[in-house]
Amino acid sequence: MKRTVRLPIQPGRSKACAGSRPQRGASLLEVLIALLIFSFGVLGIVGLQASMNIRSTEARQRAEAALLADEIIGRMWLAPAIRREDFVYRSDADCTATATTPPDILSSWLNKLRATIPGAQVVIGHDETTGETRLTICWPRPQTNEWSNHVVRARINSNN
Numbered sequence: 001m002k003r004t005v006r007l008p009i010q011p012g013r014s015k016a017c018a019g020s021r022p023q024r025g026a027s028l029l030e031v032l033i034a035l036l037i038f039s040f041g042v043l044g045i046v047g048l049q050a051s052m053n054i055r056s057t058e059a060r061q062r063a064e065a066a067l068l069a070d071e072i073i074g075r076m077w078l079a080p081a082i083r084r085e086d087f088v089y090r091s092d093a094d095c096t097a098t099a100t101t102p103p104d105i106l107s108s109w110l111n112k113l114r115a116t117i118p119g120a121q122v123v124i125g126h127d128e129t130t131g132e133t134r135l136t137i138c139w140p141r142p143q144t145n146e147w148s149n150h151v152v153r154a155r156i157n158s159n160n
Contacts, residue, residue, distance in 0.1 A: 021032055032153055050160050054142055054143055058141060058142065060146065061117050061139060061148065062148065062150060063111075064115055064116045064117055065117060065120070065137045065139070065148075065150035068109070068112065068113050068116065068117075068137065069135050069150055069152040070152070071109065071136055072087070072106075072124070072132065072135060072155075073135060073152060075109075076126070076133060076154075076156055077088070077156055079156075083126070084126050084128065084133075084156060085126060086103050086105045086108065087092050087103070087105060087106065087124055087126060088103075088125060088126050089102055089103060089106055089121070089122060089123065089124045090123045090124070093123060094123065094138075095121040095122075095123060095136060095137075095138030095147060095149060106124075106131075110122065117137075117139045118139070118140075119139055119140045120137060120139040121137070121138045121139070121140065122135070122136065122138075123135070123136045123138075124136075126149075126156070129148050130155070131155045131156050131157040132153070132155060133152075133153065133154045133156050134151065134152070134153050135151070135152045135153075135154075135157070136150070136151045136152075137148055137149065137150045144154060
């Protein structure tokens with residue numbers, strides 16, 4: 001007759017595992033998989049942060065362009081009718097054309113524009129007969145070769 005020998009159960013092990021071989025490395029594999037999943041999550045958050053920084057910069061530049069455009073339109077409204085033509089700058093060009101020497105009345109404003117929005121260009125046109133004024137501010141977008149622009153149209157009549 002065969003006699004079966006029962007091994008004593010070691011402390012910390014259940015009865016179901018008592019006769020099986022101990023697992024080795026399973027915890028290490030679980031930790032590595034968890035680390036991999038965590039790393040993908042962190043990479044996703046870093047990517048979102050970088051995208052958010054670019055969009056935040058673009059929004060700030062759009063707000064600055066609107067503020068500066070309103071400032072120059074306000075100056076034109078305050079100027080006497082015979083001085084409004086002095087604000088015209090590169091009216092037949094687009095924003096990617098080479099900059100020319102600005103009129104004296106625009107020099108300080110253009111310096112402020114270029115200090116606020118790097119690489120910014122401006123086109124200002126005014127038709128005295130209709131009072132139609134068109135101001136376009138363009139600037140290169142961060143991280144791309146594309147241009148953003150802000151266009152303001154105003155009617156500044158001679159009796160303003």
